[in-house]
Amino acid sequence: MSLGLVNIDKDLCTGCRQCEEVCPVNAIKGEVGNPQSIDYDICVSCGQCIQVCNAYAVENKENKDMITNKRLERGLLKSVKEPIFAAFNKGNAVKVKEALNNKELFTIVQCAPAVRVSLGEEFGLEVGSLTPGKMSAALRILGFNRIYDTNFGADLTILEEGSELIKRVTEGGKLPMFTSCCPAWVKFVEQEYPELLSHLSSCKSPQQMAGTIFKTYGAKIDEVNPVKIYNVAIMPCTCKQFECDREEMQDSGFKDVDIVITTREFAQLIRDKEIDFENLEDEEFDLPLGSYTGAGNIFGVTGGVMEAALRSGYEMITKQSIPTLELNFIRGGEGIRVAEVELPDMILKVAVISGLKNVVEVLENIKRGDCDFDFVEVMTCPEGCVSGGGQPKFILAEDRKSAFMSRKKGIYKHDSELKIRKSHENPFIKKLYKEFLIEPLGEKSHHLLHTKFVSRKKEEM
Amino acid sequence: MELKSNSFVVGDSSKCVGCKACEIACFKAHNKLVTVGNITTPIISRIHVIKGNNFTVPVQCRHCEDAPCAKACSINAIKNEDNSIIIDEKLCIGCKACVVVCPFGAIEIGTKCKDGKKVMQKVQKEFAEEGLEQKEEKVAYKCDLCKEQDEPACIKACPKNALRLFDVIEEKRMRNIKAVNNLKL
Numbered sequence: 047m048s049l050g051l052v053n054i055d056k057d058l059c060t061g062c063r064q065c066e067e068v069c070p071v072n073a074i075k076g077e078v079g080n081p082q083s084i085d086y087d088i089c090v091s092c093g094q095c096i097q098v099c100n101a102y103a104v105e106n107k108e109n110k111d112m113i114t115n116k117r118l119e120r121g122l123l124k125s126v127k128e129p130i131f132a133a134f135n136k137g138n139a140v141k142v143k144e145a146l147n148n149k150e151l152f153t154i155v156q157c158a159p160a161v162r163v164s165l166g167e168e169f170g171l172e173v174g175s176l177t178p179g180k181m182s183a184a185l186r187i188l189g190f191n192r193i194y195d196t197n198f199g200a201d202l203t204i205l206e207e208g209s210e211l212i213k214r215v216t217e218g219g220k221l222p223m224f225t226s227c228c229p230a231w232v233k234f235v236e237q238e239y240p241e242l243l244s245h246l247s248s249c250k251s252p253q254q255m256a257g258t259i260f261k262t263y264g265a266k267i268d269e270v271n272p273v274k275i276y277n278v279a280i281m282p283c284t285c286k287q288f289e290c291d292r293e294e295m296q297d298s299g300f301k302d303v304d305i306v307i308t309t310r311e312f313a314q315l316i317r318d319k320e321i322d323f324e325n326l327e328d329e330e331f332d333l334p335l336g337s338y339t340g341a342g343n344i345f346g347v348t349g350g351v352m353e354a355a356l357r358s359g360y361e362m363i364t365k366q367s368i369p370t371l372e373l374n375f376i377r378g379g380e381g382i383r384v385a386e387v388e389l390p391d392m393i394l395k396v397a398v399i400s401g402l403k404n405v406v407e408v409l410e411n412i413k414r415g416d417c418d419f420d421f422v423e424v425m426t427c428p429e430g431c432v433s434g435g436g437q438p439k440f441i442l443a444e445d446r447k448s449a450f451m452s453r454k455k456g457i458y459k460h461d462s463e464l465k466i467r468k469s470h471e472n473p474f475i476k477k478l479y480k481e482f483l484i485e486p487l488g489e490k491s492h493h494l495l496h497t498k499f500v501s502r503k504k505e506e507m
Numbered sequence: 508m509e510l511k512s513n514s515f516v517v518g519d520s521s522k523c524v525g526c527k528a529c530e531i532a533c534f535k536a537h538n539k540l541v542t543v544g545n546i547t548t549p550i551i552s553r554i555h556v557i558k559g560n561n562f563t564v565p566v567q568c569r570h571c572e573d574a575p576c577a578k579a580c581s582i583n584a585i586k587n588e589d590n591s592i593i594i595d596e597k598l599c600i601g602c603k604a605c606v607v608v609c610p611f612g613a614i615e616i617g618t619k620c621k622d623g624k625k626v627m628q629k630v631q632k633e634f635a636e637e638g639l640e641q642k643e644e645k646v647a648y649k650c651d652l653c654k655e656q657d658e659p660a661c662i663k664a665c666p667k668n669a670l671r672l673f674d675v676i677e678e679k680r681m682r683n684i685k686a687v688n689n690l691k692l
Contacts (some may be wrong), residue, residue: 060558062526064666078524079563100527102550127547168544313544438542441535442664443528 049136051091052284052435055116056081058101058132065095065133070402070426071234081132087504088237090230090402092426093284093435098443099133125318135284135436139311142278143318145304146189151276152268154260155190156253157181159197159346160282160431161309163456167438168313169323173445174452176460179328182336184316186329192260192268195331196279197338199256200345200354202478203227204469206495207249207351208359209486211421215394220244222397222412222419225351227251229289230426232499234402239409240501248496252345253279253286254295256335257303258494263482264335272300279306282346282434285426297494308436334474340461341469347454348400348430349376349383352423356387356396358470363389371467377458379450380428382408384419395419402426432457512675513570513590516554516650516659522669525563529554532664536653540623548620553650554661555612565661565670568592568613568650576605576614576649584647591652599646606647619644 054065054074059081066074066082073089076082105113116130121137145151166175185193207225214223226232226247235243250258257277265272279286283306289295290303307315316323331337341357344350353373360368375385380401387394397419399405405424411417427433432453433446440446466472483490530552537553540546554567570592577585577592584598585605594605596619606614619626627641634640652672653659662670 060525060527060556060563062524064524064526064528079558079561100531102527102531105549128543129546129550131543167542170540170545173541310544438544440542441531441540441546443666444664445541 049119050084050086050089051287052084052089052093052096052135053133054082054084054095055132055134056083058103058130060101060132062101064098064100068094068098070094090233090426091285091288092230092402093135094427095133096131096135096284096435097437097439097446099131101132102129103131105129123314123318126314135308137311138287138305138307139315141305142307143315145276145278150274152270152274153190153276153278154192154194154264155185155278155280156194156196156199156256156260157280158253158282158431159200159343159457160434160437160453161280161312162460163346163432163453164282164309164437165313166323168310171324173449174456176456178460180323180326182331183326183329184321184323187321188315188319190278192264192335193332194256194260194264194335195338196252196256197342197345198335198472198474199252199259200342201339201469201472201475202255202259202495203249203252204341204354204358205475205486206255206491207247208355208362210247210249211355211359212362213487215392215420222417222422223247225423227345227351228425229283230285231402231405231424233285233288233502234426236499236502238503240503242409242412243499243501245412246499248498250295250495250497251289253281254289254302254497255495257290258298259478260335261298261300261302262494263478267334272298275300277303279303280309280312281306282309282431282437284308284435294497310436310438313438334477337472337474339469339472340464340467342472343464344457344461346431346457348425349378349398349423350430350457352376352396352398352421354469355421357468360387360389361468361470380404394421397422399424400430401428429454511590513572513587513592514652514672514674515570516567516652516661516670517673518564518566519669520562520564522667523556523564524667525556525558526666527556528664528666529565529661529670530556532660536656536660545623547623548625549618551615551617551620551648553615553648566611566613569611570652575608575610579604579608589654591654593651593654594647594649596646596648601645601647603647614647614649616645617648619646
């Protein structure tokens with residue numbers, strides 16, 4: 047049986063269709079009471095179905111072999127004891143473990159911002175516990191050669207995307223410009239609204255920018271042959287593997303990011319190595335590419351990319367510091383938030399959309415020529431990456447909402463405690479431009495950090 | 508004399524979609540875990556979603572007034588406490604007499620677990636492929652109406668509101684009132 051990124055196991059599915067209620071694109075097909083199937087032409091691999099599925103496998107003597115096979119097929123480590131459910135993502139923890147044991151490889155890891163506020167939950171810590179130090183310590187014990195960070199990529203994204211926005215606004219480019227860091231959102235536009243692809247920022251996501259830089263600039267400073275670099279990304283997301291597998295994502299000359307595992311799989315690797323996560327001493331990320339600002343870190347919540355972009359964009363345009371760092375008017379939960387940001391010579395109209403279903407209205411408005419937004423952030427999952435499909439799964443659905451709140455609090459707490467909170471002030475980002483990229487939107491950036499999107503629309507029969 | 512009767516959780520098959528949220532919630536109610544990654548033992552549920560030809564509905568203990576399980580228990584591990592039938596899992600020896608007599612199949616023999624680990628027997632061992640192996644301790648599990656919480660977890664977790672706590676006396680009173688209202692006298 048060949049697996050997709052997100053799957054529903056017909057042997058376990060009860061046909062309750064609770065997953066369809068959270069599926070943002072209605073990709074789950076089937077009759078009530080019968081096993082469901084996923085329409086992969088529609089599915090955006092967001093994994094929300096995985097988060098709500100209750101159809102667990104009852105394991106007993108009779109079905110032991112069948113269940114063992116299923117666990118293998120799903121790519122679970124042998125040490126994993128947690129129950130399996132009908133909806134699941136194909137895991138890569140086994141492959142990452144193999145890579146860590148392969149001494150020929152130079153393994154570099156990056157973690158998304160939302161991972162450091164949810165990982166602790168898998169070890170009984172309070173929901174939303176902020177654990178970047180323990181996370182880094184665990185990665186070191188697992189044996190990664192470099193512990194870099196997606197937040198560095200996020201800071202870099204802000205410089206490129208901020209510059210792109212300013213260029214579009216001042217030189218009359220396609221507006222509104224949409225963020226392009228959520229791979230499920232990008233896939234959705236490619237499938238359903240290819241005529242609007244030029245509205246997407248051409249920036250790669252932080253994961254892919256980071257991966258590309260690790261295998262180019264990183265290889266140089268670490269004096270490693272990039273052929274040997276194995277880039278692992280740990281993501282709260284089940285769609286990031288799709289993104290790293292896109293064939294255009296090899297601007298470094300190699301596959302920019304080799305493999306993606308979810309927060310849950312990361313926890314499984316930590317358990318597999320019998321690491322006492324709770325009692326780990328905090329450790330730092332490796333420099334320079336593991337350095338990050340508060341702005342990079344808030345990418346993990348809805349509104350975060352917008353807030354980070356405004357913190358830097360304001361300064362890029364006005365050459366003055368933004369009056370307040372914490373832009374509460376764009377923080378929030380599922381839905382659409384609209385704001386006007388006053389700049390000396392203009393008013394920037396922005397929108398933040400969380401939950402993919404909520405974007406359709408805006409896209410339809412654009413098609414009708416009835417949309418005056420300049421910049422729009424879109425995240426597929428209900429409240430941004432903190433609520434991603436690869437995050438720890440709650441036993442009770444009722445715990446989800448308050449958990450998202452706690453994780454968001456953790457993300458903002460981290461931001462407020464970091465010394466540097468604007469992406470363009472990250473000293474190692476400055477250094478990267480000085481030594482390697484030269485300038486945002488420059489030739490090198492264009493080649494390494496920007497990408498193209500493709501129409502995936504199926505022709506109507 | 509005060510009228511008293513044991514309450515029980517009852518499922519409505521016209522609403523139930525068979526999602527097993529009740530089973531998961533039942534497991535969670537008896538384990539202080541929050542995320543799936545923390546689960547290291549088999550899921551033991553005291554409520555059982557049954558799938559028929561064209562219906563699904565959960566079945567669980569009816570907390571019988573004249574409980575056959577309590578009568579059959581030779582070590583008095585099953586008692587009527589505070590209007591419900593409760594198995595003392597510490598006393599239970601896994602003799603299965605209660606399973607034999609329960610007309611609803613509401614009792615299940617499952618592995619005893621403590622602190623996320625299966626509890627093993629101290630003395631008895633069992634033959635396995637590679638010689639003698641430790642044997643799991645097993646006890647009888649059934650619905651305890653989540654006595655330590657304000658509401659049975661299954662009822663709270665059901666996304667379709669297919670479960671409710673059936674209070675015999677209150678239910679009778681409500682139905683009486685409804686009947687009178689419908690009489691149009």
